[in-house]
Amino acid sequence: MCTLKMLPPFQQFLTLTEWYVIPLIWLPVVGWFILKSIRMDLTIPQVTLFMAFGIFIWTLLEYTLHRFLFHIKTKSYWGNTIHYLIHGCHHKHPMDGLRLVFPPAATAILLLPVWNLMNFLATPSTAPAMFGGGLLGYVIYDITHYYLHHGQPTSEVPKGLKKYHLNHHFRIQDRGFGITSPLWDKAFGTLPPLKLAKKNR
Structure with a gap:
């Protein structure tokens, strides 16, 4: 269990999340945004297309956050503390089932700039579908992350993803940042070395 003694009990509680809370809270929100686009006269195929684009954007965001925020190099006390709370704790205690998914309160805060970005990139009718797709991508990511640790x-596909992710945890932490797919690791040259991947099989 990952203990965070420096935090008051209430703040510690806010960092603990059961995996099923993620779809329970966010799937209705996904549905609401999809319905919003439909009510603005988007057809089902159009909504599906913009949702797929939103999921694609999420996969890049997933990789970027994991590589550049979750694995940021810190030196100060507060920098180290914040990094530990965000991701370091997970690497120290990778089987802590209550810290494998992102707390909903923190997600809600991060969703605001993402929603603003979608509104900037898209039209009023397509932005909700794109945002709903991105949020669905996030839900898939968090559930997948939990499954890769405890499932x-x-x-073959989920077995390969599990090996890929555990390789990131236990062998080479500066490679293999993708969770749901190695797509962006391939694109940006952060695939784990082939020899390490073979040893994990």
Whole structure:
């Protein structure tokens, strides 16, 4: 269990999240944004297309956050403390099931600039579908992350993702930042070395 003695009990509580809370809270929000685009006369195929684009944007955001924020190098006391709260604790205690998904309160804060970005990039009718797709991508990411730590996959794709992610945790932490896919690791040259990947098989 990851203990954070420097935090008051209430703040510690805010960092603890059961995996099922994520779809329970955010899937209705996804549905609401999709309905918003439909009510502005977007067809189902159009909504599906913009949702897919939103999911694609999320995959890049997933990679970027993991690589450049979660693995940022810090030197100050407060920098180290914040980094530990955001991600360091997870690497120190990777099987702590209550800190494998992002707390909803923190997610809600981060969603505001993302929503503003979507509004800037898209039209009033397409922005909700894109945002809903991005939020759906986030839900898939968080559930996948939990499953890669605690699930026992039997088919090849999830088994490969689990090996890929555990390789990031236990062998080479400055590679393999993708969770739901190695797509952006391939694009940006952060795939783990082939020899390490083979040892994990």
